Amino acid sequence: MLKLIVPKPATLKLDRRQLIKAGGSFALIAGISRSPLLAAPLGANPFALGVAAGDPWPDGFVIWTRLAPRPLDEHGGMPAAHVPVRWEVAEDQGFARVVRKGEATALPELAHSVHVEVDGLLPHRRYWYRFATAGSDLSPVGTARTAPLAGALVDRLRIGVGGCQHYEMGYYDAWKHLAAEPDLDLIFHYGDYIYEDAAMPLGPQGKRNNVRQHAGDEIYSIDDYRRRYAQYKSDPDLQAAHAACAFAASFDDHEIDNNWASDFDQDGTDPAIFALRRYAALQAWYEHMPVRKAQFPIAGGLTAYRRLDFGRLMRMHVLDTRSYRSDQPCGDNGGKSACPPEAHMQPDMLGKTQEAWLDEGLGNDAAWNLLAQQVIVMPIDLRPADAEEPRHGTDLWDGYRPARERLIASVRRHGLSNVVIATGDHHKHMAGAVPADDDRLDGEKVAVEFLSTSITSGGNGVGTAGLEHIVRNNPQIDLYADQRGYQLFEITPKLWKTDIKVLDRVDRTGGKLSTLASYTVEPGRPALHRS
Numbered sequence: 001m002l003k004l005i006v007p008k009p010a011t012l013k014l015d016r017r018q019l020i021k022a023g024g025s026f027a028l029i030a031g032i033s034r035s036p037l038l039a040a041p042l043g044a045n046p047f048a049l050g051v052a053a054g055d056p057w058p059d060g061f062v063i064w065t066r067l068a069p070r071p072l073d074e075h076g077g078m079p080a081a082h083v084p085v086r087w088e089v090a091e092d093q094g095f096a097r098v099v100r101k102g103e104a105t106a107l108p109e110l111a112h113s114v115h116v117e118v119d120g121l122l123p124h125r126r127y128w129y130r131f132a133t134a135g136s137d138l139s140p141v142g143t144a145r146t147a148p149l150a151g152a153l154v155d156r157l158r159i160g161v162g163g164c165q166h167y168e169m170g171y172y173d174a175w176k177h178l179a180a181e182p183d184l185d186l187i188f189h190y191g192d193y194i195y196e197d198a199a200m201p202l203g204p205q206g207k208r209n210n211v212r213q214h215a216g217d218e219i220y221s222i223d224d225y226r227r228r229y230a231q232y233k234s235d236p237d238l239q240a241a242h243a244a245c246a247f248a249a250s251f252d253d254h255e256i257d258n259n260w261a262s263d264f265d266q267d268g269t270d271p272a273i274f275a276l277r278r279y280a281a282l283q284a285w286y287e288h289m290p291v292r293k294a295q296f297p298i299a300g301g302l303t304a305y306r307r308l309d310f311g312r313l314m315r316m317h318v319l320d321t322r323s324y325r326s327d328q329p330c331g332d333n334g335g336k337s338a339c340p341p342e343a344h345m346q347p348d349m350l351g352k353t354q355e356a357w358l359d360e361g362l363g364n365d366a367a368w369n370l371l372a373q374q375v376i377v378m379p380i381d382l383r384p385a386d387a388e389e390p391r392h393g394t395d396l397w398d399g400y401r402p403a404r405e406r407l408i409a410s411v412r413r414h415g416l417s418n419v420v421i422a423t424g425d426h427h428k429h430m431a432g433a434v435p436a437d438d439d440r441l442d443g444e445k446v447a448v449e450f451l452s453t454s455i456t457s458g459g460n461g462v463g464t465a466g467l468e469h470i471v472r473n474n475p476q477i478d479l480y481a482d483q484r485g486y487q488l489f490e491i492t493p494k495l496w497k498t499d500i501k502v503l504d505r506v507d508r509t510g511g512k513l514s515t516l517a518s519y520t521v522e523p524g525r526p527a528l529h530r531s
């Protein structure tokens, strides 16, 4: 039986007849309306999904909200009308010094989401923002920091990394703790913001333990995806993380379908049919993420890869490892059964255009380059403890060795020793370094890689118990742990520090946070130092 967790706010009864009766006209309802009657969602909180900011530049960032007084209802409980939303940005939390303000229109075509690209702000400064409808409804207050000016010398950046937040498998205390981290500049979300699967019964289900439930069946249509985002975004801890810090959002597979690869889903669906699902899912992703107009969906998809610069300290390359990749070798077995080494040779992970864009972008004199992406880059032998033959994932860069060779060649051609890779997808914490040669795991390294574990996916986890053989079989890694949490990057010109944060449990709220390990890296050498 489905048990919906999201509480239903007070009923919003607002059909067209009532609107007309209340003083509107059909023309007003159907067209761009400034009517306060339309703007006031009459007795229900229109900001039930919170607020967010994203993609900071030196002069501003995106601020986001979506009007949805009844998140799980049709259209989020909104009337099919254009609704004005006022916004303001201030230098102080109390909004005594408002520096930018304006009005946007929430459109039914975009699920009444609002994306404002705020500009005219000062570099590397904290601001506060909020929204209001024409009635008396005020949104929660969010805060975000602009990026440093291009060329500026920057002392320090602090970046959180999280993702893989299966709603059914745990509570979002990791987001609550990340929201409380002091002085964050950015949170990189590596993807799996939602999961597409149907509701599963509560309680232990094989390897998983469901502590709450998805609303509904597997999702296919745009309304399905919107409703799933609405359910996830109703979580107060996730809302707190968004309100505390700007995000750089990317997506992985579950925003659409497990292990999808460009035109192909995991079930062998006709690509023309899958394209419809993918497009619907990507539009919903845009509607719910604080991203810029450059990520606006157009027929056939959207461009998610982009750069964020932080003065001379760091260039962040946000990558899309799903939209342009070749299909996985050996089908979608995920390395669970034998796939011969010679088959792990699919040609493209980024696609030619993104690959050329990344190669060009790596030509820079920043102290650090962060490749913010989704799946494990380094070769990694994931064989079970009792298996004799190495086993490599087919959905990882391991399935795409020619593409990895070209990435490594690009880093070396630019003479970079300062590349750090942020990874997700795998539901483990991992720290290691990428070998220059796939077949010499203990040889020369070209980049450091930090895989941040899931927020909830996989449930409580087992720590390192029973997984010691992974580190033993892989001299290029120092840590491999199955526990939930996030990572924290503290970046200075001379030193990169990564704190690996874990929660003792996610099957109950109030999970206790601790630091499992910390690593430092120097920009002149791609090597880990445990601190």
Ligand SMILES: [Fe+2]
Binding pocket: 164, 165, 192, 254, 425, 426, 427, 454, 457
């Ligand atoms: Fe995941």
